[in-house]
Amino acid sequence: MSFIETDEQKQLRAAVAKLAAKYNYRDYVSAKARRNEPLDELWDEAGKLGFLGVNLPEEYGGGGAGIYELALVMEELAAQGAGLLLMVVSPAICGTIITKYGTEEQKQYWLTRLADGSSKMVFGITEPDAGSNSHNITTTARRDGGDWILNGRKIFISGVDQAEAVLIVSRTEDSKTGKLKPALFIVPTDTPGFEKNRQEMDIIEPDNQFTLFLDDVRLPGTALVGQEDAAIAQLFAGLNPERIMGAAMAVGMGRYAIDRAVEYARERQVWKTPIAAHQGISHPLAQVKIELELAKLMMQKAAVLYDSGDDFGAAEAANMAKYAAAEASIKALDQSIQTHGGSGLTADIGLAGMLGAARIARVAPVSREMILNFVSQHSLGLPKSY
Ligand SMILES: Cc1cc2nc3c(=O)[nH]c(=O)nc-3n(C[C@H](O)[C@H](O)[C@H](O)COP(=O)(O)OP(=O)(O)OC[C@H]3O[C@@H](n4cnc5c(N)ncnc54)[C@H](O)[C@@H]3O)c2cc1C
Numbered sequence: 001m002s003f004i005e006t007d008e009q010k011q012l013r014a015a016v017a018k019l020a021a022k023y024n025y026r027d028y029v030s031a032k033a034r035r036n037e038p039l040d041e042l043w044d045e046a047g048k049l050g051f052l053g054v055n056l057p058e059e060y061g062g063g064g065a066g067i068y069e070l071a072l073v074m075e076e077l078a079a080q081g082a083g084l085l086l087m088v089v090s091p092a093i094c095g096t097i098i099t100k101y102g103t104e105e106q107k108q109y110w111l112t113r114l115a116d117g118s119s120k121m122v123f124g125i126t127e128p129d130a131g132s133n134s135h136n137i138t139t140t141a142r143r144d145g146g147d148w149i150l151n152g153r154k155i156f157i158s159g160v161d162q163a164e165a166v167l168i169v170s171r172t173e174d175s176k177t178g179k180l181k182p183a184l185f186i187v188p189t190d191t192p193g194f195e196k197n198r199q200e201m202d203i204i205e206p207d208n209q210f211t212l213f214l215d216d217v218r219l220p221g222t223a224l225v226g227q228e229d230a231a232i233a234q235l236f237a238g239l240n241p242e243r244i245m246g247a248a249m250a251v252g253m254g255r256y257a258i259d260r261a262v263e264y265a266r267e268r269q270v271w272k273t274p275i276a277a278h279q280g281i282s283h284p285l286a287q288v289k290i291e292l293e294l295a296k297l298m299m300q301k302a303a304v305l306y307d308s309g310d311d312f313g314a315a316e317a318a319n320m321a322k323y324a325a326a327e328a329s330i331k332a333l334d335q336s337i338q339t340h341g342g343s344g345l346t347a348d349i350g351l352a353g354m355l356g357a358a359r360i361a362r363v364a365p366v367s368r369e370m371i372l373n374f375v376s377q378h379s380l381g382l383p384k385s386y
Pocket residue numbers: 089122123124125126127130131132133155156157158159209360363364365366367368369370373386
């Protein structure tokens with residue numbers, strides 16, 4: 001592992017930063033987020049420039065790079081307050097799983113569209129009753145001749161209104177209980193029996209969340225991705241990228257918050273010097289800067305491990321990175337608001353409005369507590385309480 005990025009990676013960073021500056025939070029995202037409107041213009045342009053599919057194979061229109069590069073894209077967008085939540089699901093989870101386990105037909109159709117951003121696939125695992133306990137999901141797939149029939153419910157599924165399909169995590173009738181053997185299905189959002197309802201969230205965020213009802217949703221045999229009981233490895237292929245991308249979004253958002261605080265603290269003067277000269281202002285910013293850099297380092301380690309093919313090795317680092325990035329990012333935003341005094345709570349500055357969005361990272365895609373459980377059990381070898 002090198003700590004120095006290649007010239008290509010540096011160029012990619014600079015190119016994404018340039019695009020993100022055009023679509024920054026104050027000029028573009030803020031108004032859209034307040035209307036719950038997706039960042040279509042940014043998504044489309046990022047797709048055309050090849051940023052959304054950097055991790056996908058070249059033969060399907062992708063950039064042939066890895067999750068490291070996709071996380072880099074996310075971080076630079078989020079550093080301008082323009083992180084694209086659906087990058088976590090569409091190219092990172094769905095793109096990765098289809099690349100690794102999809103049929104040639106699925107790759108031809110989906111990867112080419114996910115790579116240039118012309119289509120989005122979102123991801124549905126969370127269920128109201130199972131929650132963090134994914135082993136308890138009850139969405140069930142039943143064979144009917146060559147077809148599959150899906151029944152179940154999902155909750156908090158992001159971006160269903162923008163998506164051509166949802167990658168639904170279910171279990172087959174044969175393995176209805178016990179250890180989850182996930183069966184993954186590509187479910188087009190216009191399939192009869194597929195119903196979505198927008199959830200009223202209290203977050204200022206461009207993308208919406210949905211509850212899903214799958215009522216005898218009939219799918220062709222070709223909708224199944226990989227094996228019907230391919231065990232957990234197939235799902236893991238997508239979950240590590242999800243955590244790395246969650247970390248990247250949080251790191252970027254934290255950078256955005258610190259940058260705004262630094263700008264303001266340099267200019268704002270109420271005594272003899274700019275407020276930045278007071279250590280009560282500068283030290284907390286220095287602290288969160290350190291915490292953010294540490295989180296980023298762990299995110300990069302996770303991405304390098306993942307891209308080298310070590311799925312299970314990447315899990316510890318990906319979990320730790322997501323935890324550290326979420327905590328650092330929330331702290332950075334809070335400290336940025338504090339640095340701005342009363343202005344930090346104005347709509348004009350827009351930082352307070354980001355609080356709900358920043359806090360998503362502490363809960364999703366996996367909660368802080370479930371990461372602490374993972375580290376307790378897997379890293380420290382402590383017993384499980386649940
Ligand atoms: C904005 C947003 C977008 C999302 N997008 C998606 C999406 O696109 N697709 C998708 O599938 N899901 C999505 N989710 C769902 C998200 O992954 C879940 O909310 C998350 O995994 C937590 O599950 P839960 O909400 O059911 O909480 P619960 O599992 O009910 O947990 C409630 C609380 O209890 C804690 N807890 C639970 N079990 C334990 C334990 N064993 N030990 C200690 N503490 C525990 C949790 O950490 C949490 O604090 C999204 C959620 C949000 C908020």
